[in-house]
Amino acid sequence: YAIPNMNQPSERATADRNAKVLILGGGVAGIIAVRTLHEQGINNVVIIEAWDELGRRLKSTTFVGKTVELGANWVQGTQTGNGPKNPILSLVEKHKVKTMPSNTTGSITTYDHTGAVDFLDTFYSSAEAYENLTATAGGRVSRNLVDLTSRAAFNLLGIRPQDARSKATEYYHFDWEYAQKLDQTSAIASSWANNYTFNANEGGFSAENLLSIEQRGFKTFIQEEAMSFLKPEQIRLESLVKNISWSHSGVNVTLDNGESLIGDYAICTFSLGVLQNDDVKFIPSLPVYKQESIASTTMGTYTKIFMHFPYKFWFDTQMGLYADPVHGTYPVWQKFDHEAILPGSKVMVATVTGDFSERIESLTDEQVKQEVMSVLAAMYPNITVPAPLEFMFPRWHSDPLYCGSYSNWPPSFVQQHHDNLRANVGRLYFAGEATSQKYFGEL
Numbered sequence: 208y209a210i211p212n213m214n215q216p217s218e219r220a221t222a223d224r225n226a227k228v229l230i231l232g233g234g235v236a237g238i239i240a241v242r243t244l245h246e247q248g249i250n251n252v253v254i255i256e257a258w259d260e261l262g263r264r265l266k267s268t269t270f271v272g273k274t275v276e277l278g279a280n281w282v283q284g285t286q287t288g289n290g291p292k293n294p295i296l297s298l299v300e301k302h303k304v305k306t307m308p309s310n311t312t313g314s315i316t317t318y319d320h321t322g323a324v325d326f327l328d329t330f331y332s333s334a335e336a337y338e339n340l341t342a343t344a345g346g347r348v349s350r351n352l353v354d355l356t357s358r359a360a361f362n363l364l365g366i367r368p369q370d371a372r373s374k375a376t377e378y379y380h381f382d383w384e385y386a387q388k389l390d391q392t393s394a395i396a397s398s399w400a401n402n403y404t405f406n407a408n409e410g411g412f413s414a415e416n417l418l419s420i421e422q423r424g425f426k427t428f429i430q431e432e433a434m435s436f437l438k439p440e441q442i443r444l445e446s447l448v449k450n451i452s453w454s455h456s457g458v459n460v461t462l463d464n465g466e467s468l469i470g471d472y473a474i475c476t477f478s479l480g481v482l483q484n485d486d487v488k489f490i491p492s493l494p495v496y497k498q499e500s501i502a503s504t505t506m507g508t509y510t511k512i513f514m515h516f517p518y519k520f521w522f523d524t525q526m527g528l529y530a531d532p533v534h535g536t537y538p539v540w541q542k543f544d545h546e547a548i549l550p551g552s553k554v555m556v557a558t559v560t561g562d563f564s565e566r567i568e569s570l571t572d573e574q575v576k577q578e579v580m581s582v583l584a585a586m587y588p589n590i591t592v593p594a595p596l597e598f599m600f601p602r603w604h605s606d607p608l609y610c611g612s613y614s615n616w617p618p619s620f621v622q623q624h625h626d627n628l629r630a631n632v633g634r635l636y637f638a639g640e641a642t643s644q645k646y647f648g649e650l
């Protein structure tokens with residue numbers, strides 16, 4: 208389906224600076240949308256957010272008395288020379304959010320089910336394979352070749368991991384980032400996202416990642432930014448949107464308490480996962496081309512599992528990688544008692560993604576804890592691993608306000624789907640991470 212030309216010039220001409228704009232969702236996209244309108248002199252704007260604070264997928268909480276991030280925690284890509292600067296970095300610097308350089312590939316200890324074993328050679332050749340994938344996928348676009356699964360693209364490059372170690376290293380370089388498997392992910396779209404973020408030669412920021420170690424929470428950069436231009440009367444927190452009635456003359460939003468809010472325009476920034484579900488009803492239904500684009504994109508899930516132990520028994524590198532015979536079984540481990548993160552805290556964090564995340568969301572915390580304990584017993588066969596004193600993980604996939612962590616492009620990437628996902632219907636516009644072709648899945 209092609210996008211009909213809904214944004215008629217005559218409609219644009221009638222838009223005036225007093226037009227009332229409703230911003231649906233108070234995450235980074237919603238807040239930056241308000242800032243952009245503010246800079247254009249449009250201030251009759253109200254932001255409507257279900258939660259009790261702004262910035263949401265930047266979600267922090269308290270664990271063993273310290274602030275930890277359940278959602279985003281990395282500034283991905285910074286700046287190379289005078290090249291493009293990640294705008295998130297500018298906000299992080301402006302609001303003095305503390306970060307540390309994150310060394311996820313240069314400081315890592317490797318394990319399999321027999322304990323600590325050095326397979327760093329495999330790890331580094333897998334990193335190289337991933338670089339080759341991103342380079343090859345870009346070339347497919349210029350030669351007008353069809354999209355492939357990332358698995359097929361790897362296969363054509365001669366990379367066919369067979370054993371647990373090479374599968375785990377591949378996981379680390381791919382699934383851990385996209386929160387889905389190679390066969391669930393577009394080679395072209397994932398390469399674009401990688402290059403625009405990490406590859407300065409392709410217009411990206413830099414290969415550097417900064418990890419937030421800010422005890423006010425990573426969200427501080429966007430909450431303080433919001434407070435620099437938003438007035439309290441422009442923010443409606445704890446307001447759950449149920450219905451969005453859209454047309455060419457305005458947008459009417461109904462909240463779960465029955466209240467109606469009327470805008471000349473609205474910008475919907477709800478996650479792709481929310482759009483894919485029925486909790487928010489569009490009246491009339493969204494056009495078929497729009498529904499098709501929403502249904503054709505996917506949400507990955509990225510789950511951090513926080514554990515507090517009575518004493519430290521783990522690696523001294525920043526990261527650990529565990530190769531289980533079953534793909535995706537608690538592969539990534541992060542040392543949180545690092546001197547710059549939570550020194551002396553005895554906290555370790557494991558990460559799982561994709562289908563495995565969805566699976567553990569259906570288990571009890573106790574069941575997940577037991578699984579994690581058996582993995583730790585395999586990683587450390589010569590000691591008795593102590594039971595964690597505290598154990599916590601978020602359930603992003605089951606949370607109806609997100610229905611996953613961030614978007615991913617499945618194979619057979621079609622440009623028109625992407626354009627249609629972004630397209631407005633009448634005076635209802637769409638924004639949010641999934642609508643960015645360059646930076647989907649990120650801030």
Ligand SMILES: Cc1cc2nc3c(=O)[nH]c(=O)nc-3n(C[C@H](O)[C@H](O)[C@H](O)COP(=O)(O)OP(=O)(O)OC[C@H]3O[C@@H](n4cnc5c(N)ncnc54)[C@H](O)[C@@H]3O)c2cc1C
Pocket residue numbers: 231232233234235236237255256257258262263264265277278279280281282283446447448449476477478481487509510511603607608609611612613638639640641648649650
């Ligand atoms: C676990 C995890 C790890 C991540 N790690 C990183 C990282 O390290 N670096 C990085 O750059 N990015 C990371 N991301 C991605 C990043 O957090 C998101 O891309 C970004 O925050 C999305 O912002 P947004 O404004 O598009 O969406 P959101 O933050 O989801 O904003 C939409 C808002 O709409 C609200 N909402 C939803 N439904 C309704 C409703 N019916 N009524 C009213 N309000 C509603 C939600 O509460 C939310 O506040 C991560 C995300 C997760 C979940």
